[in-house]
Amino acid sequence: MQKSCREVVQMNRKFDDLNEIGDIFALTGEIAREYLQAGEDAPVICADTSAFDPAAPLPARGDGAIAALDALKTDILPLVATSTGPRYLGFVTGGATPAAIVGDWMASAIDQNATGPDGTVTAAVEQQVINWICDLAGMPRGRFDGALTTGATASNLLAVVTARQWCGEQIGVDVDADGAIALPSFEIFSATPHASMIKDLSVAGVGRNNVTRIVTEPGTEAMHVHDLANKLENSTSKAKMVIASAGTVNATDFDDLVAIADLCAAYGAWLHVDAAFGLFAALDERRVHLLAGIERADSITSDGHKWLNVPYDCGIFLTRQISVLEKCFRAFAPYLASRAEGNSYINRGVENSRRFRALPLWMAIKAYGRAGMADIIRRNCDQARDLAHWVADHSGLVLLRDPQLNVVMFCGRGNDDANRDLLDRINGTGKVFLTPTIYNGRFGFRAAFSNWRTRDQDIEIIKDAINSVL
Numbered sequence: 178m179q180k181s182c183r184e185v186v187q188m189n190r191k192f193d194d195l196n197e198i199g200d201i202f203a204l205t206g207e208i209a210r211e212y213l214q215a216g217e218d219a220p221v222i223c224a225d226t227s228a229f230d231p232a233a234p235l236p237a238r239g240d241g242a243i244a245a246l247d248a249l250k251t252d253i254l255p256l257v258a259t260s261t262g263p264r265y266l267g268f269v270t271g272g273a274t275p276a277a278i279v280g281d282w283m284a285s286a287i288d289q290n291a292t293g294p295d296g297t298v299t300a301a302v303e304q305q306v307i308n309w310i311c312d313l314a315g316m317p318r319g320r321f322d323g324a325l326t327t328g329a330t331a332s333n334l335l336a337v338v339t340a341r342q343w344c345g346e347q348i349g350v351d352v353d354a355d356g357a358i359a360l361p362s363f364e365i366f367s368a369t370p371h372a373s374m375i376k377d378l379s380v381a382g383v384g385r386n387n388v389t390r391i392v393t394e395p396g397t398e399a400m401h402v403h404d405l406a407n408k409l410e411n412s413t414s415k416a417k418m419v420i421a422s423a424g425t426v427n428a429t430d431f432d433d434l435v436a437i438a439d440l441c442a443a444y445g446a447w448l449h450v451d452a453a454f455g456l457f458a459a460l461d462e463r464r465v466h467l468l469a470g471i472e473r474a475d476s477i478t479s480d481g482h483k484w485l486n487v488p489y490d491c492g493i494f495l496t497r498q499i500s501v502l503e504k505c506f507r508a509f510a511p512y513l514a515s516r517a518e519g520n521s522y523i524n525r526g527v528e529n530s531r532r533f534r535a536l537p538l539w540m541a542i543k544a545y546g547r548a549g550m551a552d553i554i555r556r557n558c559d560q561a562r563d564l565a566h567w568v569a570d571h572s573g574l575v576l577l578r579d580p581q582l583n584v585v586m587f588c589g590r591g592n593d594d595a596n597r598d599l600l601d602r603i604n605g606t607g608k609v610f611l612t613p614t615i616y617n618g619r620f621g622f623r624a625a626f627s628n629w630r631t632r633d634q635d636i637e638i639i640k641d642a643i644n645s646v647l
């Protein structure tokens with residue numbers, strides 16, 4: 178008698194993952210709990226990952242999920258940085274709140290291709306999340322629409338492509354149909370664009386070098402508005418995009434968005450604001466003024482996986498020209514056609530297949546609300562200020578810039594080489610992780626506070642760690 182598929186699988190394996198799914202999930206929860214609650218003394222980063230062999234042989238048959246979880250525990254987890262922990266201050270690395278983590282797990286369990294409204298609620302959930310983001314940012318609902326992306330880099334790419342299309346349409350050029358070559362005079366103006374923006378200019382075929390650099394206000398990374406005005410005035414290009422910053426990655430400076438929006442209106446330029454983490458300064462009443470004018474942007478980039486502490490990947494793109502975005506990114510084929518009412522996210526970004534990315538963000542906002550998110554932002558800003566005061570008063574350290582938001586830049590009193598060594602020693606303590614930068618031509622360290630779990634006691638541990646290697 179012929180065996181069923183299931184019987185064949187049973188014969189060849191010592192496990193049955195579908196029947197054991199409860200045990201698998203319970204064990205996963207336990208392993209995740211242990212990882213997230215690693216003791217005070219667990220090192221923040223893994224200094225030596227050589228125990229993991231990338232050339233290991235392919236498992237011929239596999240032993241099922243429980244055995245794979247055991248291997249994860251022994252082979253991988255001991256070598257993973259605890260970047261979800263309270264003293265990982267590298268880059269702008271948000272942690273992951275419990276509600277966001279389980280939202281992420283559920284997105285995998287549901288495993289939906291969240292492209293459109295056909296027979297599923299995922300598109301409506303994404304729409305709701307976009308509304309909530311506008312609410313958190315203090316911007317009127319309905320003024321912006323958008324999509325969730327893999328991150329701010331992807332959102333910045335959507336901005337460049339949409340801006341170029343819109344600029345072309347103002348002068349009768351259809352870049353979507355005829356290509357970038359049809360619009361040779363697309364000019365980008367920016368003072369301190371994030372590295373991802375430069376990458377995106379290459380990807381979009383504009384070119385990394387094709388940025389008209391605006392000088393910065395003395396002692397800051399913020400755009401000098403008079404220089405922008407002069408350069409817009411002298412530009413012969415008919416297609417212009419201004420890329421402004423709401424929170425530069427080093428000094429966390431904000432451009433004067435009101436003045437820049439006025440100039441963009443006067444010169445017919447598209448205004449894009451990169452607010453990857455700075456958008457949520459709107460939740461701190463002491464800093465909300467920094468975002469004045471952002472509602473006049475044509476497009477905005479932000480991230481959920483930074484300051485909202487949602488797991489990767491969770492980028493946010495907002496625009497007031499949603500139909501232009503949809504024109505550039507539309508994907509048409511008879512098998513994709515739909516008569517359902519609602520947004521088609523397949524037409525709002527690069528991917529034709531995309532996970533239910535809205536769910537972790539939805540869970541996080543549902544669980545903690547505006548107040549919970551505001552608490553993270555305000556606490557992190559206070560912690561940055563506390564560390565900055567300590568650095569400023571320290572005889573062996575130099576504060577490179579007063580933090581506007583959540584990032585402290587500082588260095589030791591020695592030269593750049595001495596500071597490179599000092600950074601290695603600080604990170605070598607295993608108590609904290611800082612990343613390097615260059616500010617005003619000087620090598621320094623960045624301490625970026627963006628984790629919901631950072632407590633005031635952690636700042637004391639960080640100070641002790643730095644003192645111990647000075």
Ligand SMILES: Cc1ncc(COP(=O)(O)O)c(C=O)c1O
Nearest residue numbers: 269328329330371373426453480
């Ligand atoms: C201002 C700014 N823009 C863009 C990015 C890129 O973000 P992502 O890594 O989410 O693509 C970052 C990352 O730190 C950033 O700070």
